[in-house]
Structure formats: structure tokens, C-alpha cells
Amino acid sequence: MNHKNQHYSTNYPDVKLKVYTISESLRRHLYIFKTATGVFSFKKIDLGTQILIEHMTIPKEASVLLDLGCGYGPIGMVLGYESPQSQIFFIDVNKRAIWCSKQNIKINLPDNRHRFTVLTGNYLEPIKKKNIKLDGIFMNPPMRKGRGEFLKLIDEILSVLKPNGFFQFVIKKKMGASYISNYIINNFQGDKYSFDILCKRSGYWVNSFRKNAN
16 A cells, blocks of 8 residues: 555554654643554644634533544543543544544543543444434544535434534635535524534634534
8 A cells, every 4th residue: 555645544554653742732731642653643733623622612511522533632632621520432443543542541631531432433333333422522524535425424413412412623714614614504404403603713614513402
């Protein structure tokens, strides 16, 4: 396999393993992360994820939250720190990402490990198998895999959200942020759903799509 074409959204990345340690200040708190080659943005948290973390709405009350496509887990780690009563799930298809996330829970929140569950699988499959309903899902989606796949995922996400549950995600403007926003607004109208753009910054849009209570 050509390593240049190796995508991080695979079970076992076909690149030589090298582990890194990086530090990041997120929402005025310092985190230490173990990362690895073959995991998305392993040398530094990418700008889109940073912007999502800084602008996402985090429940203070006890909630069930998911870092979907977690990579080495920065979104979920911030959720766990900022919402100390919540149960946090992490999902990634990449085995190296799963290892990194588990290590980073031990490093950053060692006394709260019982609140974290790291699952291996493709998108929401592990959640569906366990019949878990969620209050919030957070994601920096792999838009290079195509808009169609992400739009299909939106329908699946609605099926696992509780009433008043929300999906917050970041998309780069040139990767279709406006198209995705318009799709959601045009196809999920009425009292059942609400959609908001939380911020536009540095070419990224942070969005919130809510499943309103009946």
C-alpha cells in the first residue's frame, strides 16, 4: 500500500508506528496527549477541532455524551473535564486512535476513568449495539470521504439522540459547510428540529442540530 494514500479512517494504519506526546491548552486548561502515526493530526490538534472545542456547548448537568470519530480523544477529554457529572463515550474505527484515547484518559482524568467508555467501531455501530441513547454528540467529520456519507450519518444520529439531544460538528467552508447547513435546514423543518450556527471562524463553521422534545 502506498503510505501517501493511507487514510486514518482504517482499523490498522499501514504506517510505521511512532508515538508522540503533545500538550495543548484547550478552554484554559492544559492537556497532555499521547498520539501516534496513522492517527489524524497526530503532531498537533488540527484547527477545526480546536475551533469546535472552543465554541461547543457543554452541558453542566449529568449527560451522556459522545466524541464520535475521536482520534486520540481531545474533544471527549474536554467534555469529561468540563462536565464532571457526565458519562463520556469515545468511538473510532482506528485501533491506534483507541489506544491513544485510553492512554489519554489515564493521563488527564485518572480519578474519573469510570465515566469514560472507549469503543471500537464504524460510526454509531457500537452505540446501536448497546442500545444507548445520547444527550449530545460532538464530531469533526471526515468530509474528504464525501458529503453523501455525512448526510447519511445525520439520519443515524437522530435515531440515537434523546429528546432535546443535539449534534454539534465543525465543517470547513470550502468542504461544504454552507451546503450541509442548507441541507439540514431544508430537510428537517418544523417543531421537531432546530439548527444553529454557533460560530464562523478561520474558514470553519461550528453547527448545532437539535432534536427537540415533543
